[in-house]
Amino acid sequence: MSIEIENVSKRFGAFAALEDVSLSVPSGELVALLGPSGSGKTTLLRIIAGLESVDEGKVLLNGEDASLHDPRHRKVGFVFQHYALFRHMTVFDNVAFGLSVKPKRTRPGKEVIRSKVFDLLKLIQMEHLWDRYPSQLSGGQRQRVALARALAVEPQVLLLDEPFGALDAKVRQELRRWLRQLHDEIHVTSVFVTHDQEEALEVADRIVVMNRGKVEQEGTPSEVYDHPANPFVFDFLGKVNLFHGRIDNGVAQLGGVRLPASGSSSGTDGSAVGYVRSHDIDISRHGSGSDAIAAQVRGVLRVGPLVRVDLLHAGGEQLEVDLSRDAADRLALQVGEQVFVRPRNVRFFVNDYQI
């Protein structure tokens, strides 16, 4: 089932949670709503589910106005951040709930419900824990039960609110991969909310980056990562270094270095900021002022497979560079040492505000 969101706005008192948001999710896709807290992503998800009303605009499910249907008839499965399992029911009863509350005419028989619940428990690899209570399960197990419970009613749309937010890093990684596989198997249109860019990049078919109640950019993971539409998206999706400078006649001046300003977001001249990812900077001991920027090493830190180098460049700004272990070992940088940095893949954004 496809989801269309048309010019939706929502206010909570004086706070504008969503401002004129439009979005379309094609049938069968797995979409991530990515943004910092307070960006309106959870509100948008709750509006799709019908748990929240809209002030303006429309939500269309399969081309039909969703406000015509009560949330209970929208055929939407919702997975809550804190699971919201029924605490007085066993795993089996939790998963069976959606089937057992159906009206008599459409409710399947006891045996059918039983076999269906056990099929789902098998899918989440928990059939041996069917008689446990939620309090006896780990966080990851609870979240899988919550997912099975939502899938039991065969929803047309699956909505997940920070599904892995409350889990530790290792379990989160496993569940992420598992969710991706599950989606490849059952192909139900899914939307999940996250503030973790890595999670969004790894799991989603498409990413919708949100900030302050608005959609900043929408696209495939590589589109939003490699071609961020604006400074916010660039900054939010991974670590970034800033170089302040000027653009004149399509050539950028950054601390004495001249670079063609090909990636400029606008053709106008003036003061501009160059955005460079932390892995898109080369460090060397040799160079001149015209092709590289002088910098001083402030710290070298080994973080798992990477080595993080903190630098202070001649313009007085901090830089953070990620090197592979090999590259770092070859350089053998010392704290306090003078080096030269060369940015690759610089994106320029002309300052769009005036003081």
Next chain:
Amino acid sequence: MRSNDMNSSHYPGVFRVQKAGALAEPLPVRLLLVAGTVLFLTLFLLLPLGALFSEALSKGWQEYRAALLEPDALSAMRLTLVTAVICVPFNLFFGIVASWCTAKFTFPGKSLLVTLIDLPFSVSPVVSGLVYVLVFGQQGWLGPWLQAHDIKIIFAVPGIVLATVFVTFPSVARELIPLMEAQGREEEEAALTLGAGGLQTFFRVTLPNVKWGLLYGVILCNARAMGEFGAVSVVSGHVRGATNTVPLQVEILYNEYNFVAAFAVASVLALLALVSLALKTFTEWKMRQLQKAGA
């Protein structure tokens, strides 16, 4: 890495004992505190309770039995039971409805409603009784109309029931509102998205989640309903064998210097209190278990 594991997860007991040891007071201080508490409890709680039963039994079992089986005493017990049987289900129903509305929904005037629910606990029961006399009494607002239709409320059983309902009104709601608020709305929302209707959600999700809190409220409500003196005293009229509840009967017997009978009837209330206490402790323990289990 290894030692870290041993401290935090594999041997939680060891870790806890160390912590408790660091927090505990020295032995003499602990003994003094415990002894003080025991002395206080004996003096103010156990001694009076013992005195009550010894006085009630001072002339032997025969007299005790006779005092309890006396027709006026029996009628007082019957009236107290009738009052409780009407009052508890009534408060149960309205307590659930009131707490459900206030804990799971937002609407204008909500905090006013919560304050109003608490009102009966904050005014003196005598005042509540007087208010009923002013409304339903012969000279009261509705007095003439009630008289014209031959309905008797004040100095009759309906008045006693009304006054008791009023003073016990908050007991169930006060237990449930904080519990329901702590549990939040997520489970109800989950039930909704799974296709459950309002009533299904209420009976299958909301109510089972608060059942122990509910029982606790019912026990308190029952204890208060059976023991209420002030409000009932104002509206009852003290008609022996007709409008006397157990607490009122005790007072009458005492004022007549009939101490054995007074203490014998009072011992029924004391026994009721002990049973309520036991039940209350059990439900509290059960609720703590659930809280520990749930997260």
